[in-house]
Amino acid sequence: MKNRLWLATGTVGLGLILGACAGESGGEDSSSESGDATQISFMHWRGEDKAVLDEIIADFEEANPDIRVEQNIYPSDQYQATAQRMLQEGSTGDVFTSFPGAQFESIQSAGFFEDLSGEEFVSNFDESLIAVGQKDDTQYALPYQLVFNMPVYNKGMFDELGLEVPKSWTEFQEMADTLLENDITPIAFPGADIGPNQFMNSMMMNNAPDEDIFEKLQNGDESLTNEWWVKTLEDFKLLADKGYIQDDALGTNQDSAMAMVANEEAAMLATGSYHMNSLLDLNPDLELDLLAPITVEESEATYEGINTATFMLAVNSNSDKKDQAKAFIDYLSQPEVASKYANETGQHLTVNDVEYESEALQNTSYWIDERNTRFQPRFLITNAQIEDAVLSSIENVLGGEDPMAAAEAAQQIVEENRE
Known part of the structure; x- marks a missing residue:
């Protein structure tokens, strides 16, 4: 992207009401613990990614037999309204995702983000695309998806x-x-x-x-x-x-x-x-x-489209399973794992060295480097x-x-x- 992504700032109030869970799943046998295996919760809103994440989780658990991962999935609107309450309770979301903008600022102000600045896996992400997960030079969350929010x-x-x-x-x-x-x-x-x-x-x-x-x-x-x-x-x-x-x-x-x-x-x-x-x-x-509709005359147009670095991966500061949570984020940020996720979900990602195999992703990848896109304005309303x-x-x-x-x-x- 020709323009840099901007960091959103501000806060929103609390007073969130916990709603019913839309779906829960894990990798193979994730609902039970084997031996001394530790179960962690991965809380997010992408129900359409459940199947591919089940496969990724199963592979992660095979490589890490001492960790089990359970997905806790909520509709996006419910997630924005209730995620902070669930993080505060601490029973859900050892690993969780955050929207940029108002939700990120609210969770950061409440102190629920673990500082990830010193973790080696941060270098697996494109440095130019993760600023939206930073505050005061601290990396609290790592955007996983690069989305173009336009028709x-x-x-x-x-x-x-x-x-x-x-x-x-x-x-x-x-x-x-x-x-x-x-x-x-x-x-x-x-x-x-x-x-x-x-x-x-x-x-x-x-x-x-x-x-x-x-x-x-x-x-x-x-x-x-x-x-x-x-x-x-x-x-x-x-x-x-x-x-x-x-x-x-x-x-x-x-x-x-x-x-x-x-x-x-x-x-x-x-x-x-x-x-x-x-x-x-x-x-x-x-x-x-x-x-993207250009609502001015061609000579007056500054931007060609909209981008958002979102689905921001984070570790709950209230979790007592932070090492296992970080291990899972590390795994998700490996190029071969991220490539599987990208191609099976149709998402561009912020991870370095992802190989896009699907025709749709290949045909639209030019928006990443060849078009002047602007970070989603709505997420700058904090x-x-x-x-x-x-x-x-x-x-x-x-x-x-x-x-x-x-x-x-x-x-x-x-x-x-x-x-």
């Missing part, structure tokens, strides 16, 4: 229709009009569960190219009623008014939106690269790539109430509210929750 598009469909990737907002609308003329919904938007969490990033990246924009919002130097955010809301309104996103977008869940793209009823999925593998599972004949206000303003506009009115209501919440 996935059907490249084969574009080729058939003679469409090129648009380089401006004018060209984007012309492309979308051509898709509509061919009875294809331009963008499948999963508003019911994912919402604008991902799509907002590429929609605002060139409206507000200042990477400190949300820090300034939180400290009072910027406002959501200023042009950069009002224009972003107006752009979302345009998508809805022109039919560029499907009817009842706010009521469409992730699976339904993916089915629209897999069935070639829609050309783009407004999520990110992490869904490419799932789309190919639904329709192996798809040829996919990534496309106050959870302010983040909710920002996202809700988009949902309110998609629900029919005037952009300026939505911005004013959201700004009021910002002012009530500044630190």
Whole structure:
């Protein structure tokens, strides 16, 4: 990536409510202990990775017969709401994952990250991609995945229709009009569960190219009623008014939106690269790539897309099995293990010397070094109430509210929750 990844700072409050576990699994025989084997908990939100992680865990346990690993898997929204409570209790998450931004800052402030700075396995990661897991020159967490949080598009469909990737907002609308003329919904938007969490990033990246924009919002130097955010809301309104996103977008869940793209009823999925593998599972004949809407004219564009270093591996400071937890992270960071994980889950990773074998990963790897991408702006909002206000303003506009009115209501919440 041409630009450096930025470190998020700030805190969010506690008051988390523990929810029910969505699924638990381990490697082979991980539910029982053999001899003096120590069982550790690996807590994360990637339920779709369960099968490949089961295989990796089984291999790890074979190489380390004195350690057993149990996966504790939760839906991502529940994970963001309850992970800190579970870490505090100490019974779950000897190894755990963290989102960057508000969750990282909250867990770090609470003291639940073990300092990993001096561990040898830190050198297995690309140094330029792990700063988001640092605070005050201390490495608390190690991002494992390199995700591109921008729409996935059907490249084969574009080729058939003679469409090129648009380089401006004018060209984007012309492309979308051509898709509509061919009875294809331009963008499948999963508003019911994912919402604008991902799509907002590429929609605002060139409206507000200042990477400190949300820090300034939180400290009072910027406002959501200023042009950069009002224009972003107006752009979302345009998508809805022109039919560029499907009817009842706010009521469409992730699976339904993916089915629209897999069935070639829609050309783009407004999520990110992490869904490419799932789309190919639904329709192996798809040829996919990534496309971020450029909401300004070509001469005014600064960024071509969005990146996030996420799924940050960490050790619970409350754990009494820290050595075993670190051994597991060490294992996950070995190039051959990381390559297996990458290719079977369809994820680009931050680990050095990973070999990408899948066609989808090879075809999109150029985004890592050849495109000017920006770290996901949403993760630079470090106050959870302010983040909710920002996202809700988009949902309110998609629900029919005037952009300026939505911005004013959201700004009021910002002012009530500044630190």
